[in-house]
Amino acid sequence: MKIDHIGIAVKSIEDSLGFYEGVLGVEQAGREVIEDQGVTVVLLPADESRIELLEPLSEDTVVGKFIARRGEGLHHVCYEVDDLTKKLDDLKSRGLRLLDGYPRRGAEGRLVAFVHPSSAGGVLVELVEKRTEGEG
Amino acid sequence: MKIDHIGIAVKSIEDSLGFYEGVLGVEQAGREVIEDQGVTVVLLPADESRIELLEPLSEDTVVGKFIARRGEGLHHVCYEVDDLTKKLDDLKSRGLRLLDGYPRRGAEGRLVAFVHPSSAGGVLVELVEKRTEGEG
Numbered sequence: 001m002k003i004d005h006i007g008i009a010v011k012s013i014e015d016s017l018g019f020y021e022g023v024l025g026v027e028q029a030g031r032e033v034i035e036d037q038g039v040t041v042v043l044l045p046a047d048e049s050r051i052e053l054l055e056p057l058s059e060d061t062v063v064g065k066f067i068a069r070r071g072e073g074l075h076h077v078c079y080e081v082d083d084l085t086k087k088l089d090d091l092k093s094r095g096l097r098l099l100d101g102y103p104r105r106g107a108e109g110r111l112v113a114f115v116h117p118s119s120a121g122g123v124l125v126e127l128v129e130k131r132t133e134g135e136g
Numbered sequence: 137m138k139i140d141h142i143g144i145a146v147k148s149i150e151d152s153l154g155f156y157e158g159v160l161g162v163e164q165a166g167r168e169v170i171e172d173q174g175v176t177v178v179l180l181p182a183d184e185s186r187i188e189l190l191e192p193l194s195e196d197t198v199v200g201k202f203i204a205r206r207g208e209g210l211h212h213v214c215y216e217v218d219d220l221t222k223k224l225d226d227l228k229s230r231g232l233r234l235l236d237g238y239p240r241r242g243a244e245g246r247l248v249a250f251v252h253p254s255s256a257g258g259v260l261v262e263l264v265e266k267r268t269e270g271e272g
Contacts, residue, residue: 001161001162001180001182002183003139003142003183003187008258009258016257019255023230023232047137047139047185048183048185051139070206073258073259074209074210074211074213075210076210077142077210090159091159119155120155120159121151121152121155123144123209123210
């Protein structure tokens with residue numbers, strides 16, 4: 001198992017970079033708007049994993065509502081899997097509650113799906129399919 | 137920067153292992169009681185990082201109160217630093233709010249310190265000193 005990234009909900013990516021760049025000394029990797037999920041995303045390299053800062057495009061988005069309800073902070077963990085479709089079928093057969101029954105496109109155009117926190121001990125879990133050779 | 141581990145607050149380590157062992161296919165690394173922090177800890181290997189499951193020893197502990205207030209879920213992120221004392225001095229000089237002004241012993245006997253969430257964008261951040269050669 002590999003942690004692809006940790007998603008952190010922030011009000012402002014600009015303000016948050018002070019901590020990650022200044023204090024932890026990481027460099028910003030890339031910025032991307034994911035309209036589908038209502039967020040602007042910045043990925044910060046952390047050895048083999050990344051920190052994903054998520055800034056909501058508006059208050060009326062999943063991350064905007066999360067911040068209104070719980071404040072800024074840890075939002076989700078994303079694990080890498082070899083074959084996402086196969087993994088989702090496996091999870092369905094185990095009776096887990098999924099937010100996405102089928103893979104969809106997430107950050108960096110990769111295939112992702114979310115598992116409901118109620119099936120993962122209160123943690124919002126994202127699964128991402130491993131990059132194939134030559135990709136990314 | 138390297139993510140040493142992600143700390144997840146759980147009511148029961150036994151119950152949570154079903155998800156991590158069964159669904160994610162990880163194997164349990166080791167179990168440790170940290171009286172000082174009022175938790176039982178299990179570290180699950182995740183490539184170069186680990187998932188740390190934290191089960192409170194009682195309701196009247198930091199993690200016990202966290203679960204009562206917010207439910208099970210993501211609790212903290214731990215980053216590895218080269219020299220913890222030097223890093224803490226640096227953070228103090230920047231005016232960051234620390235929960236530990238000086239390194240103390242955490243899981244696996246390693247030197248750790250926590251940064252207050254108010255100084256880290258709502259995230260409880262733990263810092264751990266890098267293992268020296270021949271250690272651990």
